[in-house]
Amino acid sequence: MSTRRIPIARQSISQADIDSVVETLRSDWLTTGPKVDQFEKSFCEFTGAKYAVAVMNGTAALHCAYHAIDLKPGDEVIVPAITFAATANAVLYNGAKPVFADVDASTLLINPDSVQALLSPRTKAITAVDYAGQPCDYGRLQSVAQLKGITLIADACHALGGSYNKAPVGTLAKLSTFSFHPVKPITTGEGGMITTDDQALASKMKIFRNHGITTDHRQREVNGTWEYDMVTLGYNLRLPDILCALGIEQLKRTRDLMAKRVLLAKRYHECLAGSSTVTPLGVNQNADHAYHLLIVKLAHHIDRQDVFGKLRALGIGAGVHYKPVYLHSYYQSLGYKQGQCPVAEENYSRIMSLPIFPDLPIGEVDRICDQLLEICRSY
Numbered sequence: 001m002s003t004r005r006i007p008i009a010r011q012s013i014s015q016a017d018i019d020s021v022v023e024t025l026r027s028d029w030l031t032t033g034p035k036v037d038q039f040e041k042s043f044c045e046f047t048g049a050k051y052a053v054a055v056m057n058g059t060a061a062l063h064c065a066y067h068a069i070d071l072k073p074g075d076e077v078i079v080p081a082i083t084f085a086a087t088a089n090a091v092l093y094n095g096a097k098p099v100f101a102d103v104d105a106s107t108l109l110i111n112p113d114s115v116q117a118l119l120s121p122r123t124k125a126i127t128a129v130d131y132a133g134q135p136c137d138y139g140r141l142q143s144v145a146q147l148k149g150i151t152l153i154a155d156a157c158h159a160l161g162g163s164y165n166k167a168p169v170g171t172l173a174k175l176s177t178f179s180f181h182p183v184k185p186i187t188t189g190e191g192g193m194i195t196t197d198d199q200a201l202a203s204k205m206k207i208f209r210n211h212g213i214t215t216d217h218r219q220r221e222v223n224g225t226w227e228y229d230m231v232t233l234g235y236n237l238r239l240p241d242i243l244c245a246l247g248i249e250q251l252k253r254t255r256d257l258m259a260k261r262v263l264l265a266k267r268y269h270e271c272l273a274g275s276s277t278v279t280p281l282g283v284n285q286n287a288d289h290a291y292h293l294l295i296v297k298l299a300h301h302i303d304r305q306d307v308f309g310k311l312r313a314l315g316i317g318a319g320v321h322y323k324p325v326y327l328h329s330y331y332q333s334l335g336y337k338q339g340q341c342p343v344a345e346e347n348y349s350r351i352m353s354l355p356i357f358p359d360l361p362i363g364e365v366d367r368i369c370d371q372l373l374e375i376c377r378s379y
């Protein structure tokens with residue numbers, strides 16, 4: 001038996017990644033330079049979106065997207081109960097109210113029926129989350145959004161490289177947001193991106209990420225002027241050239257990195273097939289799943305905390321993604337009540353995330369599943 005610790009997630013860094021960062025460190029521009037444009041252009045080519053705006057992380061990407069649609073106090077945004085807190089937090093940054101929709105019991109993706117039931121005159125947007133890397137039901141979500149004249153946003157932080165009915169993630173909503181944290185499909189250490197086909201929204205986000213100023217340092221140098229105007233209250237959300245250089249190289253490997261994840265997921269599904277105690281989440285026929293996370297549901301009689309501890313003792317990383325956002329104490333302090341999304345809450349008590357990352361040797365999946373199934377037999 002191997003004694004190597006297996007983390008739940010890990011970045012994959014190549015020599016080309018390292019060389020590209022070092023080369024940028026020796027260049028004239030560490031930030032707001034040519035690598036930003038190049039990363040954005042490559043991202044457009046990869047996703048098929050018309051515009052891409054690079055920012056410092058996935059949370060900043062959501063903040064920009066909500067700013068772009070003029071989200072303000074009194075507005076509501078429907079978000080899934082099961083997501084990383086940032087999806088809802090960025091709604092609060094704009095003074096608006098997150099409204100939590102329940103999820104589908106099989107995939108744990110936002111349930112369009114639940115969205116429909118929560119629509120109100122104050123609903124400004126729906127933010128769908130491609131949870132675990134599986135694109136949501138964009139067909140139905142688009143029709144709900146169009147019928148109501150509200151904006152559909154895709155929090156695609158898990159799903160770069162995926163697709164829905166063959167249409168790539170990044171083109172499935174009015175605005176799509178990405179994260180390049182080390183656990184995500186590609187990494188820049190910290191980083192984020194928003195894609196859109198709408199030029200006006202892209203331009204608003206480029207101004208917002210740069211203090212609300214209409215030109216950046218390099219544009220002023222090119223134009224031979226010192227003058228600039230601040231037209232709105234923005235922030236400094238810029239992604240440095242050093243990190244864009246890493247992103248450009250990582251992006252070239254997205255297909256390869258995702259293919260490795262898909263193979264690992266396939267092996268998990270094979271190893272767990274027929275188990276009555278451990279069941280992987282459902283996968284929709286028309287979705288190409290990017291497998292950011294490999295999530296299983298444990299049977300009701302299994303003590304998840306105990307399983308977590310036993311896996312940990314064996315050197316196998318595990319986790320839970322995610323606690324329904326409104327159950328966090330901050331959201332409870334805002335008045336959100338337990339019980340509002342019963343499917344999310346019931347599933348939250350049983351889900352567990354297992355190790356999946358491109359450099360995980362496929363043989364380790366067999367070992368992880370063997371040990372997990374053996375632990376589960378003991379209850």
Ligand SMILES: *Cc1c(COP(=O)(O)O)cnc(C)c1O
Pocket residue numbers: 057058059060083084086087129155157158178179180181190191192
């Ligand atoms: C990671 C993540 C974010 C936030 O991204 P950061 O880069 O960590 O700020 C937002 N939404 C989801 C669904 C995420 O997984």
